[in-house]
Each structure stands twice: as C-alpha cells, then as structure tokens.
Amino acid sequence: MLDKAFYEKADEILSAHKKGKESLIPILQDIQAVYRYIPRELLSYVAGKIGITEAKAYSVATFYENFSFDQKGKYVIKVCDGTACHVRRSNLILERIHNELDLPDGKNTTDDMLFTVETVSCLGACGLAPVMTVNDEVHPAMTPDKVTETIKKIKEAENE
C-alpha cells in the first residue's frame, strides 16, 4: 500500500485536469514529473477517478516508451543515439557510462538508486553530436573521457 501522500499528490494533479480519457496521458506525465516513475497503485487510482478501466489505462501507459513503472535513479542519463550521434560514435559514450557505473547489459539503474541510463532516439541537438543529458541538462560534444569526468563530478557532489 502506498503512502497516503502519494494519493494526495495524485488528487492535486487530478484536480488540474478535466475528467475523461483524454486526460490520462497528461496526468501520467505530471505524476512521472514528480516521482520519475509511475507507482502502479496510482495508475489504478487515476483510472478510477477519470472513469476508464484499469486495463485501458494499463494498455495506454505501456504503449508509450516514456512511462516507466520502475523507480529511476536520482540522475537520469539519456544518451542520444539519433543518426547524427550514431555516426559520431555515441556507442562509445554509452559503453563508457556502463563501465563507469558498473552496469551489466540489461540493467539500467544502479543499486544505490543514484543513476539510471537510457538511450533516446534523438534529442534534436544534432549539431552538437554526440549528446547526452543528465536530468534534462544537455551535455554537448561528448567523449568517453568527458563521461568519466561528469560521473565523477556527480558522485563527488553526492558524497559531500
């Protein structure tokens, strides 16, 4: 059972939207903006409140790649693998991040819940390829060594 605070937050978000199925995606986006993931209980709760079935809400939420039911790390690193970044070797950036964070294949979040690593298909900053973002802050013209430096800085800031 989720803490009461989650439902209160959900009520607050719900009150800013119209009741109806077209509000589902915006509401889920708002919830995710707060928690960086969607607690499953809240999906059912929201479905009931806006008058759609749980199954329907689940089918929509799982269709879109941006929605996640898994908790994410405090820092979400997105590595762009759009065409421009790909031809400028974004795979080396991703490789280095996985090495630095000691993440095996198929695992995206570190055990200490500090980092989540994702790839995105294009951030639209192709002029600065290869690009990655840390919590939506754009880091342009990345190199593997800049990755090491960036991660080191975040870890140091966290330890202070």
Place this chain on the structure above:
Amino acid sequence: MNKLKTRKDLTDIRAQAQKRIADIGCRILICAGTGCLAGGSQKIYEKMCELCGKSPGAEIVFSPEAAHDTHTTDVQKSGCHGFCEMGPLVRIEPYNYLYIKVKPEDCEEIYNTTVIGGKPVERLLYSIDGVKYPAQEDIPFYAGQMRLVLKNCGRIGAEHIEEALAFDGYKALEKALFTMTPEEVVNVIYDSGLRGRGGGGFQTGYKWKQVARQPEKIRYVVCNGDEGDPGAFMDRSVMEGDPHKMLEGMIIAGYAVGASEGYIYVRAEYPLAVSRLKTAISQAMDAGLLGDDILGTGFSFRIHINKGAGAFVCGEGSALTASIEGERGMPRTKPPRTVEQGLFGKPTVLNNVETYANVPMIIQNGSDWFHSIGTEKSPGTKAFAVTGSINNTGLIEVPMGTTLREIIYDIGGGIKGGKKFKAVQIGGPSGGCLISTDLDDPLDFDSLSRKGAMIGSGGLVVMDEDTCMVEVARFFMNFTQNESCGKCVPCREGTMRMLEILEDIVHGRGTEDQLALLEELGNAIKDTALCGLGKSASLPVLSTLKVFRDEYLEHVRDKKCRTGTCKALSSYVISPSLCRGCSKCARNCPVGAITGELRSPYTIDQSKCIKCGACAGNCAFGAISLA
C-alpha cells in the same frame, strides 16, 4: 500587455513595438536555442544584462516612463541562429556582427569594444581561408541561404510577443481577419501550392478545402510537432525561436476552415519548445490574439498543448490524433481520412510546424510571390538540418530545387576533416541515400521520390568514406523495428525479419541469398503496411541495396567491412614491430585469447577472440589495431 480589442489596438501596439526597436542604439541577441544553451549561453545572457544594466527576463514595457535613453541597449535571448557548430552565438545590431564560440569571460570585451565603441571584437569573428567575416549575412554559411520561415529565428527575442509584433507578427492574421473571407484564405493557400513540410508533401490547401466543406460544423486544427526523425530539428527551432509565427499560422487555419480549437502535439524530448510555446500561448491570450472574440471580429480560437510520450509512430496523423484522445498511438485504416474524421471524430486540419510557419507569409505576400520561389511543383523554401560528417552542422533554409552540392559544399563547408563524400541520408528512417552522382540534381519532393528517397521532414545526415552503409541500414531498421506499433503484420513481423537478416550480415553470418530476401521483404512491406511508418520503413535498406550493393556483397561474400565499422568482420592484430611484450593485453583479455612471452611480441588467437577491444584500448604502445 493590455488586451487588444480592435484592429487599431493591434496596429498601435505594433507601431510602439517597432518604435522601441528603432530607438535602440545597440541590440544584443544571444542565441538561446537548445544547442547554445548547452554551450552556456544563459550565463552569457546574464552577464550581458548585468553589463548593460538590465534585469534578466524583464518584461517589455512601452510606458512613457521607459524613456528612450534607457533603451539605448537591449539584450534579448533569441531562438536558434542555425550555425550550431559555432555556438554559443551572439549577434549585435545594428552592425550585424556575429560572434562565435562566445564565453562569459568575453562579455566585458564585447561590451567595451562593440556596445560602447561600435567596433568588432576581431578574435570572436568567424573566419575561413584567412578571411574574417564581421557581418553575419556575409558568412558563406548564411550567404547561400534564403531564410524565410527561419527569418526571425535569431533576430528576435523568443520570449516576448512584443518582439514578434515588431517583426510583423500577426500582420497576416490581421489581413486575413479584416480583409479576407475564410474562403479567400483557403484559396490563397490552395493557389500557393504549399506542400506539407512534414514528409508526405501533400497539398496543404487541398486539405483545408476538404475540411472547410465538411457538413460537420465542429472542426479542429492540429499541429504536428512530433518531430521524431533522428537527425531532424527544424521544427524544434521554429517552436523555440519564433513560436508566434507558428501560432499565427494555426489561428489563420482555424479562421479559414471554421475551427475554434487547435492542438499542438510536441515531443516530450523538446522541453524548451514546450515551455516557449506555453509562454507564447499565454501572451497571445493576454493580448487577445487568442481566445474569445479575437480583435472584436467575433472569431474565437484557443490552442492546447499536448506532450508526446515517446512514440515515433505518433508522427503519423491518425496515431497522433489517437494519442491526443488518450488512446494508444496506433494508426488506423483510411478512409475515412483525417480531413473527414480526425481528432475526436471531427474534420481536422493536420499540418506540421514548418507548414504552419509558412502560412503567414503566403497570406501577406500572396500565392504568386510564393510561386516565385522554389520549383514549379514544389514552391517555397525548405529547412534542412544538416548533420553528420560536415564542417558546418546546423540548421539551414534554402529554396526548393537547390542542389545537394550547394548545400554540402557552399553552405555546409564541405566534408569534415577533408574526407571523401560518400552519401547523404535524407529523410531519416523513412528516407534513402543520395550519392555523388546525385550532387547536382535539384532537391524537391518529386525529384527525390523518383530516386526512391524522400525529403521527409528534412534531416540531412552526411556520411564520409568511413561510414559503413550496411551498418547505417541496420541502424535505421533497428529504429523502425523498435518504433513499429505492432498493429499490422507486415510492419511488425517484416521489419523484425529484415533486422535479423541485417544483424546476420554485419556479424558475418550473411549469405548472398539473403540480399534477395531483403529486397523481397522490403518491397512487400512497402506495398502492404498500414501507415507511412511501415510503408517507408524499408526505404533505407532498399536504397542502400541499390546504390551500395558492392558493400553488401563484400559483407556476405568476402566477410569484409571496408570501413572497419562492423567489428565482427575485422580482427584485432598485434603489430610485432610495435609490441614490447609487456603482457598487459594478455592480462586484460577476458577470454584468454592473447598469449606470448614477456619482452617478445604477443599474438591473438582469432578463434578465441570476441573482439571486445579491451586489448587495443589499453595498449600503451598503440600496437594493437583493427584490420
């Protein structure tokens, strides 16, 4: 801003906005597009504001108290200037100096030398081949362009409606509302021959006509800002740099087809575009250019923003409207078409960002003017995002019919590192490849579709001799396969099979028979898939198979990748002359494939090697390479 209630209110406020600009002695425009912001332009903006005695983000006021002398300098955050490679960019008017790669430390010198002294800071100017270019317009990157849609991007403050008004913003809306009937507006767009800039190249005016004549009276205007093609960012730049132009286009569309509500569907990956649009919409609402009874004409129009949630297929019309309705973003069979039954089952005008941004200038200047630009069947200009292996990456706008050579060599400054041009991938995952023999052919909708490519949304990714075309085809197939929504079998299963074959080929397991199978599958998917995503999914493969067949053959026959990109087809070797026998590689090798004796050259057992590259990355003598 006070609400504008009449046409005169609008012309008065525009006159004030223009006077304000005219009174400014020196205007500093700092690029605040995504690229330059990432390069630190916010700090430059703040520093410049401090030097000029302005408060960052201050509202623009026209009150008499804001006397002229306080207006001698003006600092604005503008949209993308397009020359992203050289960012952060700062433009200074009236001199039109463009400073490149500016750092916050440079601000003081800029202030003293240029703002106070009126002289350029030489070291911040763009120079090439020993020539310095003080004025932005003379730089070869800009000189070869024709910026109409992007005219104001980089020239106006992107967060103030007063700036847009001073640069003729909402002038076309004024003309449409007060001097034209809705039918006349539709006819001008129809006669202009404007074609959709989002990919399909369908006649915009034809869509508007269709919607306008539907019996159903509730209609919608929808803007597709779901710019999902990897390597494309022109719509983002318009939304970030000149949001009012696009809103104006949508409002005019609403007036023309009798709609009172509009929706903008923007990718969630574009947070800055979303926030600039929100600002612009609330400013237009406050000014009375959106909302009820616009300028006292009785015409009402509202615009909502919907954020995408990470599904490429939502760039397809019926999937996009489904997503706004709160459904899974899956395309449906047509007919009925979107113009008959689109959003919420009502007649809907659906165009993309760049298309709407073309509307105001067509209304202003007329359809004949529009026909004077571009080619006969593809009038107007097109914005392209030029990226990849090219010297001047960035955003450009040229008349339709411009050749690839002009774009790559004159504007783009040629191939990076003096390498050899190999191909241009145009239109992203739905597009195809153009090669050196296509360099001198004019680019427009029809010439490209004849070549099996398409203009798509306008992403141009330049590739040099080091790019493996088979790997590029695999990359795009992987993208579309991932993004296939799964509704129709040809796309769901077909792209999967094609991807498997391409994986085989790049991993050295491919056979010559598979090439024929790839072609057969590709054509079948093209003919039978439900929506545009599926129909064009195989184009990158079919196009590379045609143009670069020899490379495919090398991969399957000789098990060779000439660029060394496909690791499975090349092997790591230790150069005996460079190896000092330190044993580091042998200790690093995770599979024990490297053996040897200390102080004599080591060797790699190719049958054990998994090509992880751990040896090469750690060799202190550079003795290990991929061959």
